[in-house]
Each structure stands twice: as C-alpha cells, then as structure tokens.
Amino acid sequence: MLFAGLAREKSPARRVLVKKDPALETSRRLLRLAARRYGVVLKAMETVVEGADESLPSSYSLAHLFSLTEYDRLLYLSPPGLLLSSYPLDLLLAYAPPSPLAVLPASSAPQHPPDQPFSTSLLLLTPSAPTHARLLAARAARPQPDPSLLRSAFPSPALLTPALLSSLADGFAPLSDTSSLSRPEAGDEAGPGAEPFDPGRWRATRGWVRFAGDGGLPAPQVDAGWRARARWRPRGRDEGRVWEGLYEEFRERRAEVCGLDLEGWRRGVEARW
Numbered sequence: 001m002l003f004a005g006l007a008r009e010k011s012p013a014r015r016v017l018v019k020k021d022p023a024l025e026t027s028r029r030l031l032r033l034a035a036r037r038y039g040v041v042l043k044a045m046e047t048v049v050e051g052a053d054e055s056l057p058s059s060y061s062l063a064h065l066f067s068l069t070e071y072d073r074l075l076y077l078s079p080p081g082l083l084l085s086s087y088p089l090d091l092l093l094a095y096a097p098p099s100p101l102a103v104l105p106a107s108s109a110p111q112h113p114p115d116q117p118f119s120t121s122l123l124l125l126t127p128s129a130p131t132h133a134r135l136l137a138a139r140a141a142r143p144q145p146d147p148s149l150l151r152s153a154f155p156s157p158a159l160l161t162p163a164l165l166s167s168l169a170d171g172f173a174p175l176s177d178t179s180s181l182s183r184p185e186a187g188d189e190a191g192p193g194a195e196p197f198d199p200g201r202w203r204a205t206r207g208w209v210r211f212a213g214d215g216g217l218p219a220p221q222v223d224a225g226w227r228a229r230a231r232w233r234p235r236g237r238d239e240g241r242v243w244e245g246l247y248e249e250f251r252e253r254r255a256e257v258c259g260l261d262l263e264g265w266r267r268g269v270e271a272r273w
Contacts, residue, residue, distance in 0.1 A: 001254060001258065002208075006083065006086050007037075007039070009085065010086075011089070013075070013089075014071070016041045016071070016074070017031070017040050017041070017042055018068075020045045023055075027088060049139060049140050049223065060193060061139060061146055062123065062146045062150070063139060065125060066125065067126055067127065067128055070127075073124065073127075074126075075089060075093045075122070076123040076124075077089075077095045080220055081211060082211075082253070083208055084203060084209060085172065088172030088206075089208060091168055091169045092160075092169055093124070096127065096160070099158035100157075101124070101126075101156060101158065103119060104119040104159075104160050105118055105119070118147070118159070120128065120147055121175060121210055172207060173206050174207040174208065175210065176210070178243055187211055197236060198238075199238045199241065202234075202242060209246060211246075219252055220251065
C-alpha cells in the first residue's frame with residue numbers, strides 16, 4: 001500500500017522492501033505485485049544472528065538496513081500506516097542534514113516506553129558496512145530489541161525535532177500517528193488561546209500517518225466492529241471523524257491494492273501489528 005501511494009504521488013525516491021522469505025502464497029503474490037506494478041526493489045533480509053530461527057520476528061533486525069550500501073541514504077517507515085502525501089517525505093530524504101542516523105525524539109512517539117530516548121517509527125540513515133558489522137556484533141553479544149541496539153550504537157543520534165521537520169518539509173509533518181488525534185493539543189479540548197482543530201488542514205499537511213495502536217485497538221486490517229472501535233475513537237467531534245476516516249481509508253486501499261479482506265478479531269486475542 002505504501003508503494004502504491006508513492007507511485008500515485010509520483011515520488012522520485014527509489015522504493016525498497018527488505019523482507020524475509022515469505023511462507024504464504026499470498027505474501028509471495030503481493031511481493032511480485034510490488035515489484036512488477038510499483039517498481040519496488042526486493043531485498044532479502046537475513047537473520048541478525050547466524051542460525052537463528054527464521055520463523056521468529058525477533059530473529060530479524062533493522063540493523064540490516066545499514067548493509068544496503070548501494071544507497072546513499074535510506075528513509076525507513078514503520079508499518080502499518082497510510083500515505084497521505086509523499087511531498088514531505090521526499091523533502092526530508094533529499095534535504096535533511098547528513099547523519100549516520102537521524103530519529104524522532106521520544107516525545108514525538110507517545111506509544112514508545114519512557115526509557116527509550118527515541119522512536120524507531122521513522123529512521124533516516126546512511127548505510128555503512130562498518131556500522132552494520134558493529135551492530136551485528138553487539139546483537140550477537142547480547143540479545144536486545146532494535147531500540148536498545150540502536151541506542152547502544154548511536155548514543156546521540158541526530159534528532160528530527162518538530163521545528164527541523166517543519167523547516168525541511170515546508171510546514172508539512174512527514175510522520176504523524178493516529179494517537180495524536182486523541183491528545184488535548186490536537187483539537188477542541190486544547191487550552192485557552194489554542195487554535196481549533198482543522199480537519200482539512202490536518203490531512204493536507206500530513207505525509208505518513210502511522211496506526212500506533214491507540215491504547216489497545218487492533219491493527220487497522222482487523223475487523224474489531226464499531227462498538228469496539230468506539231472505545232478508542234477520539235472524543236473530539238472533528239478529530240473522531242478524521243480518525244475514523246483514516247481507518248476506513250486504510251481498509252479500502254488494502255482491499256483495492258492488495259485484494260485482501262479484513263481479518264477477524266476476538267476480544268482478548270492479541271492482534272498482529
């Protein structure tokens with residue numbers, strides 16, 4: 001879906017999908033579709049430690065991105081999400097100051113634990129063979145999740161602060177998440193003197209909108225039903241409409257681009273993100 005959106009927006013950036021070998025025919029079909037229709041370059045992802053169980057997600061790491069040295073710079077976006085505009089992402093990729101790793105500060109990612117100083121929802125990185133080798137060695141020495149691994153290798157990465165992003169992206173927000181619509185500062189529950197929430201302007205100035213869980217809501221491809229979704233819907237009238245529209249648009253594009261129906265969900269069963 002992201003690659004279909006980039007093609008629709010005529011983004012000049014090359015499109016790369018780093019993947020492990022798919023086990024399902026549906027996954028293989030979608031990979032072929034991405035390569036054939038949207039010009040996506042498919043890159044095989046190896047396990048971060050040799051001999052690790054290939055069926056476990058924990059056997060793979062974002063460290064692999066640093067091995068793609070045929071590219072000068074990579075912009076990684078964490079799924080699931082919805083592309084509203086490629087314009088701010090293209091500007092960020094082209095004009096952000098050079099850095100081995102640039103990240104969003106933790107304050108921009110409310111779904112991340114407070115002990116993580118930055119988010120992995122968006123990464124702007126410079127591939128490097130020495131950096132890749134250093135990350136693999138650190139991961140082999142001590143199993144750890146990607147945020148901890150990157151933090152150990154980059155104690156002080158460049159921060160993509162809101163002010164920097166706004167200046168680079170011409171006032172656009174390259175990345176937002178759906179939970180931001182539930183924060184008081186997002187809309188009509190803001191304090192005195194705050195600007196009222198403008199649904200049209202919010203959508204018009206967003207690039208990649210990530211579905212961030214919203215406090216327990218299943219992934220957007222899961223049919224949780226209206227009553228269940230209503231528990232997580234933002235309280236503000238306009239914010240709620242935008243939030244609901246994002247979920248519906250995601251599902252419509254998923255059906256149109258991927259040919260996939262919604263997945264079933266039962267309360268108490270963990271949804272796949």
